[in-house]
Amino acid sequence: GAVVSQHPSWVICKSGTSVKIECRSLDFQATTMFWYRQFPKQSLMLMATSNEGSKATYEQGVEKDKFLINHASLTLSTLTVTSAHPEDSSFYICSAITKQPEAFFGQGTRLTVV
Amino acid sequence: EDKVVQSPLSLVVHEGDTVTLNCSYEVTNFRSLLWYKQEKKAPTFLFMLTSSGIEKKSGRLSSILDKKELSSILNITATQTGDSAIYLCAVEGGSEKLVFGKGTKLTVNP
Numbered sequence: 565g566a567v568v569s570q571h572p573s574w575v576i577c578k579s580g581t582s583v584k585i586e587c588r589s590l591d592f593q594a595t596t597m598f599w600y601r602q603f604p605k606q607s608l609m610l611m612a613t614s615n616e617g618s619k620a621t622y623e624q625g626v627e628k629d630k631f632l633i634n635h636a637s638l639t640l641s642t643l644t645v646t647s648a649h650p651e652d653s654s655f656y657i658c659s660a661i662t663k664q665p666e667a668f669f670g671q672g673t674r675l676t677v678v
Numbered sequence: 679e680d681k682v683v684q685s686p687l688s689l690v691v692h693e694g695d696t697v698t699l700n701c702s703y704e705v706t707n708f709r710s711l712l713w714y715k716q717e718k719k720a721p722t723f724l725f726m727l728t729s730s731g732i733e734k735k736s737g738r739l740s741s742i743l744d745k746k747e748l749s750s751i752l753n754i755t756a757t758q759t760g761d762s763a764i765y766l767c768a769v770e771g772g773s774e775k776l777v778f779g780k781g782t783k784l785t786v787n788p
Contacts, residue, residue, distance in 0.1 A: 602776065608712075608714075608721075608723065608776070655776070657776060659721070666716070666764060666781070666783075667716045667721055667764070667766070667781075669768075669776070669778045672776060
């Protein structure tokens, strides 16, 4: 089946720095990718829809200047958490949609801001 | 290695039928099990289960967790064509990551 690779799996950064998370579709082209955030004991919350070659569509309440999304190619979307703060510590996960359509999820990234 | 297995992979039924989707898991330090419905866009959340034996219901959908059997089922009664989708099961374990199953593709024919 299709594979979505997310990198890094774990990242610890200092408050005020920026962190980039990559999401790659390894064996298919994904015109659309989704970025989620999970809070403790809650389900995944959709942050934004990333479309190749155009601006991402952010869900209500998600700061687009803080969570920069770039979908520069059909196989890569990146999420950059800018000026990270401890409250940004969370589990971030991406998914990519195939033409069928089916969704495949990355392994997720555990971000800890200290 | 944490693992989530869903069955069946694909299911075709007629409107009005009742379906049961299965999810079994092997995770270290189980925390929760989640069900999602995935259509053409981002998967939508259905249920989060943390306790064994407590049924959660939402309209025609219901789900229950069996920690002893390391499994969960998702029931859909009186199916409609709008229920056609891929149903995803995910489990959060001790690694604090979500592990997804491959999904069950449900097709409901008129």
